Amino acid sequence: MIHEFDPYFNYRTTLFLTEKGFYEFWNWFDSESWYPLGRIIGGTLYPGLMVTAALIYWALRFLRFFVHIREVCVLTAPFFASNTTLVAYFFGKEIWDTGAGLVAAVLIAICPGYISRSVAGSYDNEAVAIFALLLTFYLFVKAVNTGSLAWALGSAFGYFYMVSAWGGYVFIINLVPLYVLVLLITGRYSMRLYIAYNCMYILGMLLAMQIRFVGFQHVQSGEHMGAMGVFLLMQVFYFLDWVKYQLNDTKLFQTFLRITVTSAILVGGIALGVGTASGYISPWTGRFYSLLDPTYAKDHIPIIASVSEHQPTAWSSFMFDYHILLFLFPAGLYFCFKRLSDATIFIVMYGLTSLYFAGVMVRLILVATPAVCLISAIAVSATVKNLTSLLRTKQKVSQTGSTKGAGSSKASSKVTLDQSQPFQKNGASALLVGVFYLLSRYAIHCTWVTSEAYSSPSIVLAARGAHGNRILFDDYREAYYWLRQNTPTDAKIMSWWDYGYQITAMGNRTVIVDNNTWNNTHIATVGRAMSSNEDEAYEIMRSLDVNYVLVVFGGVTGYSSDDINKFLWMVRIGGGVFPVIKEPDYLVNGEFRVDKGASPKMLNCLMYKLCYYRFGELTTEYGKPPGYDRARGGEIGNKDIKLEHLEEAYTTSNWIVRIYRVKPPTNRL
Amino acid sequence: MAPKSDLQTLATGSGVSDGSDQSSIDPIFHLLRILPFSFLRPPRLRLRIPSFTLPSPMTVYALILLTYFLVVSGFVYDVIVEPPGIGSTQDPITGTIRPVVFMSGRVNGQYIIEGLSSGFMFVLGGIGIVMLDLALDKNKAKSVKASYAVAGVSSIVIGYVMSMLFIRIKIPGYLH
Numbered sequence: 001m002i003h004e005f006d007p008y009f010n011y012r013t014t015l016f017l018t019e020k021g022f023y024e025f026w027n028w029f030d031s032e033s034w035y036p037l038g039r040i041i042g043g044t045l046y047p048g049l050m051v052t053a054a055l056i057y058w059a060l061r062f063l064r065f066f067v068h069i070r071e072v073c074v075l076t077a078p079f080f081a082s083n084t085t086l087v088a089y090f091f092g093k094e095i096w097d098t099g100a101g102l103v104a105a106v107l108i109a110i111c112p113g114y115i116s117r118s119v120a121g122s123y124d125n126e127a128v129a130i131f132a133l134l135l136t137f138y139l140f141v142k143a144v145n146t147g148s149l150a151w152a153l154g155s156a157f158g159y160f161y162m163v164s165a166w167g168g169y170v171f172i173i174n175l176v177p178l179y180v181l182v183l184l185i186t187g188r189y190s191m192r193l194y195i196a197y198n199c200m201y202i203l204g205m206l207l208a209m210q211i212r213f214v215g216f217q218h219v220q221s222g223e224h225m226g227a228m229g230v231f232l233l234m235q236v237f238y239f240l241d242w243v244k245y246q247l248n249d250t251k252l253f254q255t256f257l258r259i260t261v262t263s264a265i266l267v268g269g270i271a272l273g274v275g276t277a278s279g280y281i282s283p284w285t286g287r288f289y290s291l292l293d294p295t296y297a298k299d300h301i302p303i304i305a306s307v308s309e310h311q312p313t314a315w316s317s318f319m320f321d322y323h324i325l326l327f328l329f330p331a332g333l334y335f336c337f338k339r340l341s342d343a344t345i346f347i348v349m350y351g352l353t354s355l356y357f358a359g360v361m362v363r364l365i366l367v368a369t370p371a372v373c374l375i376s377a378i379a380v381s382a383t384v385k386n387l388t389s390l391l392r393t394k395q396k397v398s399q400t401g402s403t404k405g406a407g408s409s410k411a412s413s414k415v416t417l418d419q420s421q422p423f424q425k426n427g428a429s430a431l432l433v434g435v436f437y438l439l440s441r442y443a444i445h446c447t448w449v450t451s452e453a454y455s456s457p458s459i460v461l462a463a464r465g466a467h468g469n470r471i472l473f474d475d476y477r478e479a480y481y482w483l484r485q486n487t488p489t490d491a492k493i494m495s496w497w498d499y500g501y502q503i504t505a506m507g508n509r510t511v512i513v514d515n516n517t518w519n520n521t522h523i524a525t526v527g528r529a530m531s532s533n534e535d536e537a538y539e540i541m542r543s544l545d546v547n548y549v550l551v552v553f554g555g556v557t558g559y560s561s562d563d564i565n566k567f568l569w570m571v572r573i574g575g576g577v578f579p580v581i582k583e584p585d586y587l588v589n590g591e592f593r594v595d596k597g598a599s600p601k602m603l604n605c606l607m608y609k610l611c612y613y614r615f616g617e618l619t620t621e622y623g624k625p626p627g628y629d630r631a632r633g634g635e636i637g638n639k640d641i642k643l644e645h646l647e648e649a650y651t652t653s654n655w656i657v658r659i660y661r662v663k664p665p666t667n668r669l
Numbered sequence: 670m671a672p673k674s675d676l677q678t679l680a681t682g683s684g685v686s687d688g689s690d691q692s693s694i695d696p697i698f699h700l701l702r703i704l705p706f707s708f709l710r711p712p713r714l715r716l717r718i719p720s721f722t723l724p725s726p727m728t729v730y731a732l733i734l735l736t737y738f739l740v741v742s743g744f745v746y747d748v749i750v751e752p753p754g755i756g757s758t759q760d761p762i763t764g765t766i767r768p769v770v771f772m773s774g775r776v777n778g779q780y781i782i783e784g785l786s787s788g789f790m791f792v793l794g795g796i797g798i799v800m801l802d803l804a805l806d807k808n809k810a811k812s813v814k815a816s817y818a819v820a821g822v823s824s825i826v827i828g829y830v831m832s833m834l835f836i837r838i839k840i841p842g843y844l845h
Contacts, residue, residue, distance in 0.1 A: 330795030
C-alpha cells in the first residue's frame with residue numbers, strides 16, 4: 001500500500017507514464033486537479049522518481065516478470081535505500097578507510113532518520129533523492145581526490161539524476177561551491193580541484209537545464225549564483241597561477257595579484273548587483289530563504305509555516321532519529337580535524353551545514369543523516385582501531401619481553417610494563433565490549449522506532465482498543481471509494497489541500513486544490529469558503545462549480561489531525577489573501593474553543609457546521625453527554641445545526657470522513 | 670594603497686617590503702601623487718596591513734563544538750516557537766504551581782532548559798570519546814593518560830545514561 005499524501009500523486013503519474021508513454025507524460029496537462037486552472041504536470045514535477053520506477057517496471061516486464069506497477073512503486077524506496085548503503089561504504093572508504101566505510105554502511109542501513117522516508121510504501125522523491133545526493137557527493141570527492149576527468153563526469157551525471165529527482169538539489173549546488181571556497185581559503189587549491197569543479201559545474205548545469213521544471217534557473221535564480229561566482233573565482237585562481245608561473249618576479253606578481261583580485265571581486269559584485277536590480281536574477285524563493293532566516297515563514301508565508309514537517313526541530317526529534325550518533329558526531333569531527341584532508345573537509349562541511357538545516361526544519365533531518373552516519377562511523381572506526389591496537393601491541397611487547405628474557409637493564413622496565421599491561425589489556429577489552437554494547441543499543445532503538453513511529457501508512461489509522469487489541473480505521477479509503485462509485489464522473493470535490501492527491505488518485509474525481517500548493521490565492525479561496533458562514537461559502541462554492549465538500553473529523557475516534565485542528569491555518573491562509581477573514585474573530589481570549597464559550601463566528605462557519613452536523617445526537621464516550629468531542633476533549637457548543645445549501649451525502653463508519661453534496665440553487669420565482 | 674606607497678617614497682627606510690618605487694607601473698599612484706599629494710602632506714603613521722592567519726584546526730573544532738551544542742539543543746526551535754524556559758502545572762489538590770521540566774505529549778516540542786541540558790549531555794558524551802583518544806597519545810606521562818582515560822569513560826557513561834533517562838521521561842512508552 002502506498003503511504004501518506006504525496007506518494008499518491010507520484011503513483012498516479014507513474015501509472016500514467018507506464019500506460020501512455022514518455023511523450024504523453026512529458027506533455028501532460030492535468031485538468032483533474034486545481035479546477036478550474038488545471039496543472040501542467042509535465043512542467044511542474046521532478047520526473048526522476050517516476051522514470052526510475054517505470055524503468056524498473058519495464059525491465060522486469062522484459063524479463064517476463066509481470067508485476068503490477070503499484071508493487072514496483074511500493075518497493076522502490078527500500079531498493080534505493082540499499083543502494084545508498086553501498087554508496088555509503090565506498091564513500092567511507094574514500095574519506096577514511098574500509099573500516100569506517102563498513103560501519104557507515106551499517107549505521108545508515110538502520111538509522112531512523114533515513115528509514116522514516118524509505119519504508120516500503122513511502123513512494124516519495126526523497127526515496128531516490130538521498131541515493132542521488134550521496135552518489136553525487138561520493139563521485140565529486142573521488143574526483144577531487146584523483147583529479148580524474150572521468151570521475152568528475154560521473155559526478156555531473158549524478159548531479160543530473162539528483163536534479164531530476166528532488167528540489168533539494170539546491171543543497172548540492174550551494175554546498176559544493178562553499179566547499180571549494182573553503183579549500184581555496186585554506187590554501188588547498190590544486191589542479192585536481194580545478195578539473196573536478198569545472199567539469200561538474202558546467203556539465204551539471206547543462207544537464208540540469210534539461211528538466212523543464214528547473215529550466216534556466218541555474219543562470220537566473222539567486223540560489224544558484226553562488227556556484228557561478230565560485231566558478232569565476234576558480235578561473236581567476238587558475239589565471240593567477242599561470243601568470244605566477246610565467247612571471248619570475250614575486251614583487252610584480254604581488255601587485256598584479258592584488259589588482260586582479262580586487263577587480264575580479266568588483267566586477268563580480270557589479271554584475272550581481274545589476275542582475276538583481278534588473279530582475280534577471282530572481283531572489284531566493286520563500287522555501288529556501290526560510291532556511292537562512294527561520295522567522296521569515298512564520299511572519300510572511302503561512303502555507304509554508306503550516307506544514308508540520310517544516311517546524312524547527314526539538315532535541316527529542318534529534319534523539320529519536322539519531323540515538324548514539326549524536327555522541328559519535330562530535331567525536332568524529334575531532335578525528336576529521338586531526339587528519340585534515342580534502343575529503344574530510346568535505347564531510348565536515350556537509351555534516352555541519354546539513355545539521356544546521358536539520359535544526360531549522362524537521363524534514364531535513366533526512367538530508368543530514370548520511371553525513372552524521374559517515375562522521376559517526378569515523379569516530380567508531382578510529383576508536384575501535386585505537387582499542388584493538390592497544391590489545392595487539394601488548395601481545396607483541398610481552399612476546400619480545402619473554403624472548404629477551406633476563407640479563408639486561410631493559411628487563412626491569414619491561415617487567416614494570418608487563419605489570420601494567422594486563423590492566424591495560426583488560427581495560428581495552430572492557431571498552432571494546434562497551435562499544436559493542438552501545439552499538440547494540442542503537443540497533444534496538446532503531447528497530448523500536450521504526451516499528452512504532454515510521455511504519456504507519458497514515459491512510460489507515462490504528463489505535464489500541466480497550467483490551468489492548470489493535471483496531472484499524474480504514475475510513476479514508478472507504479470515503480474515496482464511495483466517491484469513485486457514487487458520484488458523477490465530472491463531479492468537483494472541495495476539501496482542504498492535504499487530501500487533494502489522495503482524492504484524485506483513489507477517488508478519481510476533480511479537486512479544487514491539492515498538495516502541490518502552487519497557487520496560494522486558490523487555496524486562500526477555499527480557506528475563506530471554509531471559514532465563512534453558509535451563505536457566503538455557498539456563493540464561493542457556486543463560483544468554483546463545487547459539487548461535493550469533503551471534511552475530516554476526528555471527534556468520534558479522538559483522531560487529532562482532523563480539519564478542526566487545522567482550521568486556524570485555513571483562517572490564516574485565507575486571511576493572508578482576503579483581509580475580511582480575521583483570525584481573532586474565531587478565538588476567545590486568544591484561545592481556540594469549540595464548546596459553548598466559542599466565538600459566534602466559529603459556531604456559524606461552514607467547517608464547524610459540516611464537522612458537527614448531527615454530532616449532537618451521538619454519544620461518543622461512556623459517561624459523557626452527547627456531542628462530546630473526543631479530539632478536543634469537550635462538549636460542542638452548537639448542537640442543533642441546520643444546513644441550508646448543503647446536504648449530507650456520506651459519513652464513514654467511524655465518522656472520520658464526511659462528504660456533503662452542494663445543492664443546486666433554488667429556482668427563482 | 671596609494672598613500673602608503675607614497676609614504677614609503679617620502680619616508681626613508683621604513684622596511685616595508687612591497688614598496689613601489691619611483692618607477693611604479695600603477696597609473697592611479699601617479700595620478701594621486703600629482704593631484705592631492707603634491708600639496709597635501711600625509712602624516713607619518715606606523716600602519717601595517719592586518720595579516721590574516723588561519724586559526725588552528727583545534728580552535729575551529731572548539732567553535733564548531735559550541736555551535737553543535739546550540740543546534741542540537743533545539744536553539745532554532747527556541748528562537749522561533751519561543752517556549753517558556755520551564756513549564757508548569759497546577760497541583761489539582763493543593764493548588765500550588767509545580768514546575769515541569771520536560772514537555773510531554775509530543776516528540777517535537779521542548780522547553781528551553783530541557784533542550785540545553787540534553788544538548789550538554791550529548792556534547793559530554795562526544796568529549797568523552799575525544800578524551801579516550803587523547804588518553805592513547807604516546808607523548809604524555811602515564812598518570813595523565815590514565816586520568817584522561819578515566820575522565821573519558823566516565824563522561825561517556827554519564828552522558829549516555831542521562832540521555833537515556835531524559836528520553837524515557839520525555840516519551841513514556843519508550844522501548845515498550
